[in-house]
Amino acid sequence: MKVDLRLYALVDPAVAGGRTLPALAKLIAGAATLVQLRDKHGSTRAMIEEARALKAVLAPAGVPLLINDRVDVALASGADGVHIGQTDMSPQDARRLLGPDAIIGLSLKTLAHAQAAPLDLLDYVAVGGVYGTTSKEDAAAPIGVAGFKAVAGAVRARAPGYPVCAIAGINAGNAAAVIEAGADGVSVISALSLSPDPAAAARELRAVVDDALAKRGRA
């Protein structure tokens, strides 16, 4: 698999618990398998600077960095790819601009999204919001574990084994349920960024995911 979704950490200056993003990345880099920079409020120049600072921390740790929405920021900073939503650049345009080696992920929430997604142009999909969240301003009603299972199932009916992570409101207490429901990993923000000890929180959540994946493998 091109991308390891087990512990996919979003970092966002608006949800950073008073830490700088590189400091936060340093704390979680030992457990996170993938990091995404999201910044819906900063200037383009600030976001490029954030991306470069994150890349400097994450590249030596072997953790890929994706950029939320902004292909320009990914190209300028040398990030490993982008995560796009349904109102961001189309996957077709993003793949054309970023090339075959970039990692590109897409957010899905509905069965219609799952049917329409150009899976061959993408490396993974993120399905959610599974649980309620406080870290996204425009979050709508969550789809729950049952909704996750239905959307992920629709993706894998088209492409067996396709990489899918679950997103929104996930923490060490509810992560096992989405792994049992078929997720390859969890995408989180507040559970790490707003923890008093992000390094410990990342290790704990990664252990929960790894255990649940192992249990599923044995089932």
Place this chain on the structure above:
Amino acid sequence: MKVDLRLYALVDPAVAGGRTLPALAKLIAGAATLVQLRDKHGSTRAMIEEARALKAVLAPAGVPLLINDRVDVALASGADGVHIGQTDMSPQDARRLLGPDAIIGLSLKTLAHAQAAPLDLLDYVAVGGVYGTTSKEDAAAPIGVAGFKAVAGAVRARAPGYPVCAIAGINAGNAAAVIEAGADGVSVISALSLSPDPAAAARELRAVVDDALAKRGRA
């Protein structure tokens, strides 16, 4: 000159006077020499769609389309270039991503900006805000015609004849003053977009600019 700055029209869905951007572009394309799409609120996908619709109107008229800030939108839509501000992507990154043929302009307000601008990587600079404006949310105190003259003078002390346009609060009543002060053209938004007759307003403003340029040429 690679770029004709005489009547440089910004179009912005937030300042469109109830018209669609392609409809507005169609009205002004006969007089405008350059058009810039600015959209600080829409999604990336919406902005790419706006850019493609504008390009379809402007390309047959031979009027280049630039994108404010967003190099990703310019690349995806096939626009002719970008206009960047001091907190957008750096001119160095923008030129690297867009290539040698793209048109790239930069906003300058101060003598320090004029000294720092990498003029050889840019095609023009826009100096202002000259007059007060209502169409930019974060507009600070205007620099006036004297301020314009000082900043444009600092640019041309480094590069004689360098393309410079004036921006902010310009209309048919005050455009001649900035041309007399050395501008190659005027960058406007409200004067056209919020006019009851944008086509007539564009023709009138273009005539004012052309007359003032001719007068300056004879002086």
